[in-house]
Every structure is written in structure tokens, then in C-alpha cells.
Amino acid sequence: MDERRLKESFASAAAYGDEVAxxxxxxxxxxxxxVRDMFPVSMAHQRDxxxxxxxxxxxxxxxxxxLLPFLRGLGRDHRKFGTLAEHYPVVGAxxxxxxxxxxxxxxxxxxARDWTEAYTVIxxxxxxxxxxxxxxxxxxxxxxxxxxERRTMDIAVLRVAPDLPFGYVPGQSVAVECEARPRVWRYxxxxxxxxxxxxxxxxVRIIDGGAVSSALARSVGVGARxxxxxxxxxxxxxxxxxxxxxxxxxxxxxxxxxxxxxQAAGLDDxxxxxxxFGARTAAGLYDLADLEKTAAHRPWLTVTPAVSAEHEYRGExxxxxxxxxxxxxxxxxxxxxxxxxxxxxxTVNRLKSxxxxxxxxxxxxxxxxxx
Amino acid sequence: xxxxxxxxxxxxxxRSATFTSSRLxxxxxxxxxxxxxxxxxxxxLGRLMNDNSMLQAEVMRLRERLLExxxxxxxxxxxxxxxxxxVLSKAQxxxxxxxxxxxxxxxxxxxxxxxxxxxxxxxxxxxxxxxxEEAHTSASxxxxxxxxxxxxxxxxxxxxxxxxxxxxxxxxxCRTHLRAYLESLTQSIEAWEQxxxxxxxxxxxxxxxxxxSPEHVLSATTGTRARRTPLEGCPPGGSPAWR
Numbered sequence: 001m002d003e004r005r006l007k008e009s010f011a012s013a014a015a016y017g018d019e020v021a022x023x024x025x026x027x028x029x030x031x032x033x034x035v036r037d038m039f040p041v042s043m044a045h046q047r048d049x050x051x052x053x054x055x056x057x058x059x060x061x062x063x064x065x066x067l068l069p070f071l072r073g074l075g076r077d078h079r080k081f082g083t084l085a086e087h088y089p090v091v092g093a094x095x096x097x098x099x100x101x102x103x104x105x106x107x108x109x110x111x112a113r114d115w116t117e118a119y120t121v122i123x124x125x126x127x128x129x130x131x132x133x134x135x136x137x138x139x140x141x142x143x144x145x146x147x148x149e150r151r152t153m154d155i156a157v158l159r160v161a162p163d164l165p166f167g168y169v170p171g172q173s174v175a176v177e178c179e180a181r182p183r184v185w186r187y188x189x190x191x192x193x194x195x196x197x198x199x200x201x202x203x204v205r206i207i208d209g210g211a212v213s214s215a216l217a218r219s220v221g222v223g224a225r226x227x228x229x230x231x232x233x234x235x236x237x238x239x240x241x242x243x244x245x246x247x248x249x250x251x252x253x254x255x256x257x258x259x260x261x262x263q264a265a266g267l268d269d270x271x272x273x274x275x276x277f278g279a280r281t282a283a284g285l286y287d288l289a290d291l292e293k294t295a296a297h298r299p300w301l302t303v304t305p306a307v308s309a310e311h312e313y314r315g316e317x318x319x320x321x322x323x324x325x326x327x328x329x330x331x332x333x334x335x336x337x338x339x340x341x342x343x344x345x346x347t348v349n350r351l352k353s354x355x356x357x358x359x360x361x362x363x364x365x366x367x368x369x370x371x
Numbered sequence: 372x373x374x375x376x377x378x379x380x381x382x383x384x385x386r387s388a389t390f391t392s393s394r395l396x397x398x399x400x401x402x403x404x405x406x407x408x409x410x411x412x413x414x415x416l417g418r419l420m421n422d423n424s425m426l427q428a429e430v431m432r433l434r435e436r437l438l439e440x441x442x443x444x445x446x447x448x449x450x451x452x453x454x455x456x457x458v459l460s461k462a463q464x465x466x467x468x469x470x471x472x473x474x475x476x477x478x479x480x481x482x483x484x485x486x487x488x489x490x491x492x493x494x495x496x497x498x499x500x501x502x503x504e505e506a507h508t509s510a511s512x513x514x515x516x517x518x519x520x521x522x523x524x525x526x527x528x529x530x531x532x533x534x535x536x537x538x539x540x541x542x543x544x545c546r547t548h549l550r551a552y553l554e555s556l557t558q559s560i561e562a563w564e565q566x567x568x569x570x571x572x573x574x575x576x577x578x579x580x581x582x583x584s585p586e587h588v589l590s591a592t593t594g595t596r597a598r599r600t601p602l603e604g605c606p607p608g609g610s611p612a613w614r
Contacts, residue, residue, distance in 0.1 A: 209478025
């Protein structure tokens, strides 16, 4: 297997951009129409994902330390889509046909052999990871909505009860699919530490034009069924750290940080925590009452609400980054940041300017550009 | 701009591209203009991609025909498959476009609704603060009025004091008049006594002239009274200060 040839042939196909993925999926669905049902109606997002995953695999083809965990994760992750071992050769055949098509006359036996070999390894790692996971977890967790509360015009808090025990670490998130939007999965953070009754809270903020968020906040009600993937994410409380903790939440980015606060509340010696909870308007501070109640009898926890678009607000005004600049002393601390891209990057920059090293800043970027 | 470099550019990625806003005080671009431009670019890119895939199919077909002419005969089964792939791709792209358009439309509606609701709230707030301000103004006006109304009792007080002064003067006048009246009464009693004494002397002197006594005394008293009315020309006839 010649890595250079592999990369070159991928690059010359990838130059066609979206068309490559379009050809690949059409080829796959023509040969195996039964696979079509595993995908959403609109494939635009899907094509982007395929190309970026392939790009990453090819880029990392020689660095096994990063490639193998990525492929294993991908294999486990594909279980929730209903992917089975027998799907892998089918996909491989379409991938090769696509590459051959876009490489045109440059395609030859050698390249075909290289790619077959490479794909076999990829498929093997993915299926192995999937079957290892099978022993531990279901492909997805069915769950019922048991509570649905519309807190503001665009934020709803959902409480769901999974059918089977769903283990996770506070700060993690999970892919969620609802019946109203089949085959479309979106990630949401668990907003509570694991409870005895197993229920989970999700804070759903409606993205304008967002298919899943608007369905979850508006059309889904108590009794609706959801599917949850496996918990993912690296935002989690560093238990070995003795430093103070700063939690910076933008709007519904509060969810994973609230779970972390609940986790800390269960510790014998919780670290000092300062939560800065920002929103555009005072009404957007949708969970402030509960947070203040939590902080009232926990001297280690400080909650500072901040409003950016209402100057007449009586508390802190400005962005979360502004408030950090005013209220947080420049010192090394562990910082957990979660919110939209527009909130995360200035907040991280402000933290760095206060002397917080990059490796003490933990970030969950919600992106909020659902399509 | 937030965009991973390995991601291919697609109409969707152009449309949903996000930009970090420029720092306060620095010049930035009009967001609506940038968005509108991205939408235009996205549409253009989508059209080009459609054209491109059609042209590709055309190229494939022509290439096959060329090869055919050079000696290969018959339509290759693979060629038919590629045609089918392009047909399906086109259908998929159309479906994607519909979904994207629908989402774009709902996004615009939601954005518009949000802007309007913000506007309504802002207006309501302005109105509320105006009402509040008005209430404040009228409250402070009332307070001001209360302050300026205080002199009214003062005026009343002045009036009362004037009245008291008048009454004091009046009582003095009354006392003087009363004293004068009492004096004149005493004088007239004395005069009457004198008259009686002289009458008695006259009676004693001339016993037969008895017709003189009571009538005469009476007329003399009335005459005295008319002459010495002490309160004449005084209140309570009506002083201008009194009423």
C-alpha cells in the first residue's frame, strides 16, 4: 500500500468537491436501495460529513495513533444509524467506483489494489470497534419525553427517561433523534449529573430554521419517543486539579456546566466555582432561579448572571468575555467554556489574556449552525 | 470566518458560513450585506455545480461515443450505470435544494419574527419608561404644586391676623364707646336725679302743678338717648375689613 499514491488519488478526486460525495451516495443507493432508508431526506449535510471524514482518514493514514481511535469512534458511532457488518463491503465497492470515476484515465490496477487494501483495514477497525461495543451497549437508547417546559421564546427544557440505563460523565453530550425528524441526529449535552431515577435533562435552544431544535422545542411533547446515541465529549471536570474553577456559559451552553456543578455538589470537598451565565436579555437567563437556589446554600459556588443586549439590566451587562474581564482576577484556574461559536472564541481569548494556559481551558462549541 | 480547511466548499457551507464579529470600535462589515452576498454566492455555486454535473455526464457520453468510434462497439453497461448515477444525483440535488430552501425560508421567518418581537419589546419598554417618566413628572409637579400651595394658608393666616387686629381695634372701640355710653348714662341719671330733685322742690314749692312729672321725665330721657347713641357709625353696620 503506497500512502503517497493513496493521498494523490484522493486529492485529485476531492478536487471535485461535493460532486464526489454526490456520486458516491448515488452509486451506493442505486446498487443497494435498502441502504437509502438509513439516511435523511436532505443529503447535503451528509456529504460534507463524508468528505471531511475521508479527508481526515487519508491525512492521518500514516499516523496510527490518531487514525485508529478516530476509526474506532466512527465504527461505534455508526451503530446508531443501524450500520451492520455487511454494509461495509457495499460501501467499499461504491467508494472505489467513485475514486475510479473521478481519477479518470489515471485510475489503474495498482491504485485499485491500494485502495482495496486501505479500505479493508478501515472497515476492519470500524467493525471490530462496533462489535466490541455491542457487548456493552445497545446500538441506541430509546427514551421517552417525561417533561417538556418552554422556558423562553426559544429555549425549552426537556426531561427524558431512557428505557435502559444510560451511563455518562457530567459534561458529555449525546446525539439525539426524534420521530418528527427521522435520520437527523443532533448533539445535546446532558444538563444534570446522573440521577437515581435515570432521567436526563436537555436544554434545547431553537436555531432559526433548524430542523431538529425547532421540532424538539415545539412539536415534541410529553410521551414522545427519542433515540439517543452513545455519550461523547471530552468536556469533563478535572478531578485531580486543585485549582479554582471558572464556568462560562452562553445561553443554553449552560447545560453541560450545570451537570458539572451538580457533580461537584456531590463531592466531599468541592472546588471553588464561579459560574458566569450570559444571555442577550434578562428573559434569556432561563435557568437563573434554579442556579441561584443551588448557590444559596453552597458557599463554594458563585453565580454571576450577565446580559449583553439590555443596558438597563441591573446586574452585569456585556458579553461573558466582558464580565470575565471585569470580575475574574487574572490567575491560573480551570476554565470550562460552552456556548455558540460567537461566544466561545472571544471568551477563550479573554481567558488566555488573563493568564489561563490553553491546557486548562476546556471548551464545548455548540456551533449552532444546524442545517 | 469559521470553516475547517479540509471541508469542501458547498452551497450549504457558503450559506451557513459564520463570521466572528469585529471588535468594538473597529470597522466591520454590514452583517445583512454579507449574508445576502453569501446567499447569492451559494445560489451561484449550486447552479454551477448542477451545470458541472450535467456537463460531466455529457463529457462521459461524448467520450464513450469517441471510444466507440475508435473501435469499441455497443454501450458499456458501466456507462449506463454512470448515467443512472447522474440522474439520481440530480434528483438528490433537487431534493436537497428544496429542503435547503424550506429551511432558509423558515430561518428568515424566524429571524424576522425574532427581530419584530425584539422591536415590540423595545418599543414597549420605551413606552413603559415614557409612562413612568410621565408619572414621575406629574408626581414632582404635584409636589411642586404642594410647595407653592403652602402660602395659601399663610395668606389665610394673614387675613386672620388682620381680622384679629381689626377685632382687637373693634373691641377697643366698643370698650371706649361703652365707657362713653356708661358715662353719658351716668350723667343722664344724674341729670334725671337733679331734675327730679328740682321737680320735687318745685312740687313742694307749688303742690298744685302735678301734671308735669312722668311725661316730662320720659321725653327728657328719650331726648338724652337720641343724643348720645354711642355705637353710631360703627360696626356691626359693616366694616370693609370684616366682610
